[in-house]
Amino acid sequence: MEFGYTIPLQKHLEMEALPPGPTVAPFFNWAVHALTIQRRKAVLAMNCSTRYCILLYGVRAADWVHLPGLLQNEIRAAILREGLSEYEAVRYFALSGTLKRSTAQGPNLVEGLNWTMQTLLQQVSLLDEHRFSQPQVTHILNDEVYYASEFSKSGTPREFFLAGFRCL
Numbered sequence: 001m002e003f004g005y006t007i008p009l010q011k012h013l014e015m016e017a018l019p020p021g022p023t024v025a026p027f028f029n030w031a032v033h034a035l036t037i038q039r040r041k042a043v044l045a046m047n048c049s050t051r052y053c054i055l056l057y058g059v060r061a062a063d064w065v066h067l068p069g070l071l072q073n074e075i076r077a078a079i080l081r082e083g084l085s086e087y088e089a090v091r092y093f094a095l096s097g098t099l100k101r102s103t104a105q106g107p108n109l110v111e112g113l114n115w116t117m118q119t120l121l122q123q124v125s126l127l128d129e130h131r132f133s134q135p136q137v138t139h140i141l142n143d144e145v146y147y148a149s150e151f152s153k154s155g156t157p158r159e160f161f162l163a164g165f166r167c168l
Helices: 007-012 062-083 088-094 107-122 136-142 157-166
Strands: 001-004 028-035 040-047 051-056 100-103 146-148 153-155
Touching: 001 007, 001 062, 007 028, 007 051, 028 062, 028 107, 040 062, 051 062, 051 136, 062 088, 062 136
Parallel strands: 001 028, 001 100
Antiparallel strands: 028 040, 040 051, 146 153
């Protein structure tokens, strides 16, 4: 599995530049971006193959140290929320390999993140400030239809993400 950190996230974490990515298949690669929504820090992670998103809201200073683990836990929870089995979640992580971090890059990636953040900002009123995970908002993000050139058709991030599991 690879987490491609955006430049704003790398600057927020005050880390040295990461190597360019990706080095893994796009289905196992997630672009990770830091943003501020309603004066609270948030992390948006988007699957680079499907645009499937997860959102962590209200990230505290102590959470940044554990960001990779928090993201992996949320990806696992999202897989289960989508109705897939524990076996499929375990298999996804086994096939994804060891965790790597890189710099997120690519025009499709930027386009996908911008599209997702625009949709997210329209749903700000639905954010639950008492929850770290935001399944209600991510459900909406993952149901937005877009044209995926790599699949040569229109669909939702959820449809493409679930279709990816049929190919594993």
